[in-house]
Amino acid sequence: MQRIGVFVCWCGSNIAATVDVAKVVESVKGEPGVCFAQDYQYMCSEAGQQLIINAIHEHKLTGIVVCSCSPRMHEATFRKTAEKAGINPYMVEIANIREHCSWIHKDKDEATEKAVILARAAIAKVNLNAPLQPGESAVTKRALIIGGGIAGIQSALDIADAGYKVDIVERSATIGGKMAQLDKTFPTLDCAACILTPKMVEAAQHPNITLYTYSEVESVKGFVGNFDVKIKKKARFVDENKCTGCAVCTTKCPSRKGGNEFNCNLDNRGAVYIPFAQAVPNVAVIDSTRCLHFKTGKCGLCEKVCSAGAIKFDQQDEIIEEKYGAIVVATGFQISDVTKFDEFQYTKHPDVITSLELERIMNAAGPTKGTLLRMSNKEHPKDIVFVQCVGSRDNTARGKCYCSKICCMYTAKHAMLIREKYPDVNVHVFYIDVRTPGKNFDEFYRRAVEQYNVDYIKGMVGKVYENENGRLTVQAVDLLADRRIMLETDMVVLAAAIEPSSGVKDIASMLTASIDTNNFLTEAHPKLRPVESPTAGVFLSGVCQGPKDIPETVSQAGAAAVKVVGLLAKDKLVTNPCTATPNELMCNGCSSCERVCPYGAIDYVEKEVNDHGKREVRRLARVNSALCQGCGACTVACPSGAMDLKGFSNRQIMAEVDAICK
Amino acid sequence: MSMNQKELSEQIISMVGFNPRQCMKCGKCSATCPALEEMDIHPHHFASMVCEGRINELLESKTLFRCLSCFACVERCPRSVEPAKLIEAVRDCVIRAKGANFLSPDAVPGKLDPELPQQAITAAFRKYGK
Amino acid sequence: MQVNENAKEWKPLIVAFCCNWCSYAGADLAGTSRLSYPADVKIIRVPCSCRVNPMFILKAFEKGADGVIMCGCHPGDCHYSTGNYYARRRMTLLFSMLDYLGIDRKRTRVEWVSAAEGQKFSLVMNDFAKTITELGENVKLGDIRCKK
């Protein structure tokens, strides 16, 4: 039997004006287990807390009930008080007689009666409370970043600078991501490579950062502070330590039919290649699906010309196992499939391109060496049309229902760059809305209109087709003038929707991180915890969480890094003691609990149990208390009633129901 | 006409079976329409005019008898609005209420030529007749 | 059921299960904003709506509750991602079974109340209390396990 003390707070007049506190004290005195009850003006004050401590000592109390404000307000305070007095902090229950009683009721009798009932419920519950010990788990002081774009690089640098080890896993042969493919960046028009490549080099040279390029995460086990990760380092068929990045092999390779992904397949690359000149690491990689040596067993030209002897045709995939305390997902985005929108003739006409393809065409290292040319005949264009929202804000099966956010700004950028470099080219932009929230963003767009005479037309394009002049006709509508537009042009640039990178679903399921219907990773709270995933120890950086531009990505990457550093700075993690716990004798190993657990906190073990003298090995549910967040979904799903939740046990809540319905 | 504008608007919405408020006024339907130049009220106006209850204007519109029912607007609309259905629903209202045929049977012989398929006559009657 | 000793008039007994993160906080906000609702409503705090075992509700009706309402975070906003979806499905089944057993479907309710919806919490509780008052006294569920 507990020895319970009940402490009724006046909260000045906040409670006392509506609730007869003395009557509450009198009414609870006869309740089971109650050996002390007292009221006081301000229970949360220094003196009030001392009163509780004294009563605990004097009456050898084992549990206390405080009738006061909401537990969301002062539960922590009174738990500390109890701890000071030497009893377990989880032996405290609060009866909320302010927010749920005195503040909303006017009739004093009614309010007093309700306060008594609420106090009884809390007493009934505390009678069944058991001391709880928060668990502790160690923290591995190393972070994993999945994805080596600007988001991953920035998070890695920030964590590494704070003094922790970081590994970046990037599935392509170089870090840099989409930003490396860009020509210029808005709203300042500085060159993307000029600001990105120093960061790539810094990441590569940082003593705390290890790069695993051409690698993928194979599996993730464990929980916050203690993730066990397997990384597959795919065979490059080139010895990373020997290759000097001289690129001789890449120029000699005779297999040159396949497209160059870095240039959006607008030109070709050899089977052995370095993605681009500033690649990090600057090491060649052999694409075994295209290499003649792998296909025919002959060739081997690269091996002959490599003075460093770095070509290794017998290299195998390698599995690396590592422990991490925190994981940052920075898997970024890709351009959505525009082939479904063939009214624009993207699959039929080489002069219809995506904006990313235009970035490569405009880039000095791109397929046209930075000269704006029609891809069909390599001639200089006279007119160029931009089409916005291709696949964005589209709730049909072929589109994405969200706004891709970056297109309005990069289109203004493209329009301005073209007008600046080629004043003879007419630029037309078909838009639905121009969305430019952001510092200096609207000014940027207005500059395109006002200073660069870019022709912005409100209205969508219905169809694009080749005409008898060998040019393209754009069939559209000018909504403001409410008239048909037939515009002849040389190029059409589609602002394709962006979508989360392929493979993000696999990553999310490995991490038990949730994704939304558009495959963006879900944040723990849309406003207040935007860089954390609901899974403890997993953080989000960049477009994997939702469309965003470079400045926003970098800010989020920094924020994610701070969260990681905050986690890694701890030696031990205190875990929530109110976790689920199975009764081994009742569990039948049916997996119902595992299926409803949002955290993957439940697994199964074969274990010998002694069931009333009968010893046998059974499959039993096991809760990892470091992962369990205490929602209780499993306790209700359990068909045999074996699963219970500490702090909110079936008996405790039943007792409350009983007390209220007495 | 006995029904007021609001009732008509509601009737049209129930005839098409989707919510015209999904329209985001991008103009893709009009951009795509092969008969746009022949229309007085353009397809992208239909959704908002139905929502606003401006049905009388629509009932008088030439557009009702210029739409080819080619479904290009339905196919390409990014918001799952089906402008062709809206146009047909308004046309149905005209035909049902007025009892008058846009195409009278007497006028048909003058329009026939020996090659004209049966289908064209049937279709025209369906579209324009009660 | 309880009897108000002064007025001797019948007052309903309503049990409200509120999740800690949204609805309980919503109820707190109703209090802070002094938005009243009948004292007949008694709140039990649970970590998540998915913690509400159908047994708790059966128990309440067995002990004489006239109405039971469960409040959770709005769909999609659950602190534990998916708890309220489980709760919603479980309650759908339970409530139809209760209806079959003779507990009017109107005596059970699920509502989504966010931490910012003090107003809504108050409105919901007023409405629910009104409904229960109109329905009058409830039959008690009997626990046949205790019967000889």
Added chain:
Amino acid sequence: MTYSYFPGCTLKTKAKELDSYGRKAAEALGVTLEELDDWQCCGAVYPMAKDEIATKLSSVRALNSAKQKSQPLVTICSACHHVIKLVNNDMKNDENIALRANNYLGFDEPYKGETEVIHYLEMLRDKIGFDTIKQKVVNPLKGRKIAAYYGCMLLRPSKEMQFDDPENPTIMEDFIRAIGAEPVEYAFRNECCGGYMTMNDKSLAQKAAGKVVASAKLKGADEIITACPLCLYNLKQNTDGSLPVTFFTELLAEALGVK
């Protein structure tokens, strides 16, 4: 293989030879087309309004007859296919329409969209296979540059027609390859020909049809094939006639040597 066959009004009147080519070719491919007993005209255009019931009934009758025989329902005319397929979807998915139509018709067992509705081209692609057709061709149309004209009704609305990619279809090009000719792709193959507008606004139909033919010519086509008698009419009669236009079944019959 035996299929129920719905010829439609035009193939029974102005375009009898299209019907006979289709049947002969089917025969050569080992397929029997069983004409439905008392089919009625489908109405040529799909009545879109949810409260249009009477105008959908003739299609439901045809669908129910095919259901009685447990056969898929094949059409050659793309307008018939369009109307019957959409009505079938309504019977399957729109409870209200299905209920009211069944109340009118009073079949022994209500019709709920059980019949599979396929176009002749789909039969060639999915049931027979273009590879099989290629083998059976005795008279390959070598060297002929043929532009496929899809028009509207086969493709749209794609969500319901489920025929092919509505913006970039391939079925007719594959068909042209199967009969040994060379397909010509052009931008206007899925744009409207003017349809029934030829009745009361000739100039609109001429404009629309003219664009289709010009677009096909631009890409070097020598002839056009189509799957719809009305398209055939518009492309022939409402243009300058510079490109020969034929019905696809005619070429199939020619290639199979049964013309």
